[in-house]
Amino acid sequence: MCADLDVALSPINIQRFANDCLQVQLLENCRERDVYLVQPVARPTQENLMELLLMIDAAKGASAARITAVMPHFAYARSDKKDAPRISVGGRLVADLLETAGVDRILTMTLHAPQVQAFFRVPTDQLNALRELAAHFLPSDLSKATVVSPTSGTRRARRRSPRCSVFPSRRPRRSGSTATGSRSRP
Numbered sequence: 294m295c296a297d298l299d300v301a302l303s304p305i306n307i308q309r310f311a312n313d314c315l316q317v318q319l320l321e322n323c324r325e326r327d328v329y330l331v332q333p334v335a336r337p338t339q340e341n342l343m344e345l346l347l348m349i350d351a352a353k354g355a356s357a358a359r360i361t362a363v364m365p366h367f368a369y370a371r372s373d374k375k376d377a378p379r380i381s382v383g384g385r386l387v388a389d390l391l392e393t394a395g396v397d398r399i400l401t402m403t404l405h406a407p408q409v410q411a412f413f414r415v416p417t418d419q420l421n422a423l424r425e426l427a428a429h430f431l432p433s434d435l436s437k438a439t440v441v442s443p444t445s446g447t448r449r450a451r452r453r454s455p456r457c458s459v460f461p462s463r464r465p466r467r468s469g470s471t472a473t474g475s476r477s478r479p
Contacts, residue, residue, distance in 0.1 A: 294331060303319065303320070303321040303323075304320040304321065305317060305318065305319055305320060305348065306318040306320055307344060315340075315343055315344060315347060316347070317344060317347035317348050317350075317351050318351065319348070319351045319352060319355060322355070323352055323355050323356075323357045324355060324356045324357070325356060325357075325358045326357060326358055327357070327358055327359045327361070328352045328357040328358075328359070328360045328361070329361045329363055330345060330348045330349060330352065330360065330361070330362050330363065331363040331365070332344060332345040332348070332362070332363070332364060333364060333365045333366040334364055334366060334367050334368045334369065334387070335366040335368055336368075338368045338369075342368075342369075342387065342390075345362060345364070345391075346390060346391070346394045347394075349362060349391065349394040349395050349396050350394050350395060352395070353394070353395030359397045359398065360395060360396050360397050360398075361396070361397065361398040361399070361400055362391060362396045362398070362399050362400070363400045363401075364399065364400070364401045364402075365401070365402050366401075366402065367384075367387075367401045367402075367409075369383040369384045369386075369387040384409050384412050385412045388412035388413045388414070389412075391413075391415075392413070392414055392415055396415060397415060397416075398415055398416045398417070398418070399413055399415060399416070399417040399418070400417075400418045400420065401417070401418070401419055401420070402419070402420050402421065402422070
């Protein structure tokens with residue numbers, strides 16, 4: 294990203310203490326500057342989230358004018374509803390943590406569901422790559438293509454493709470989504 298924008302990547306120092314706690318130090322002055330912290334909240338999810346929160350806090354403490362968290366992947370977007378008793382809504386909690394740490398704006402890619410964007414009380418921009426994907430496939434002959442879609446995108450995929458393969462998923466406790474079989478529609 295920095296190379297495309299012709300901007301130097303600012304150095305940071307991340308230290309891990311003996312008790313496994315992290316400390317983040319921004320090694321460049323950011324006083325009264327716009328700070329963009331790029332950190333995907335992906336595996337290792339908790340580690341990356343904590344680093345981002347600490348970087349936001351460090352920038353806030355260093356008097357940054359505005360702090361934008363650029364999160365190409367927001368892992369907690371799938372935790373978007375209370376669909377069982379005594380369950381947490383992680384997406385909302387992470388949104389609150391980012392705001393409490395001091396973020397002024399969120400920039401992220403396609404979220405799991407539209408309601409996730411409402412979790413944020415700071416301005417949030419949700420980007421997608423549809424235009425780039427369309428430009429890539431437009432010159433191609435897709436008349437014999439098959440669209441493969443997760444269950445959440447099935448209706449949309451079937452409207453757009455005469456041939457659509459669907460891989461239903463189930464979400465076992467604590468282990469994430471697992472494909473359990475396939476159905477094909479001619």
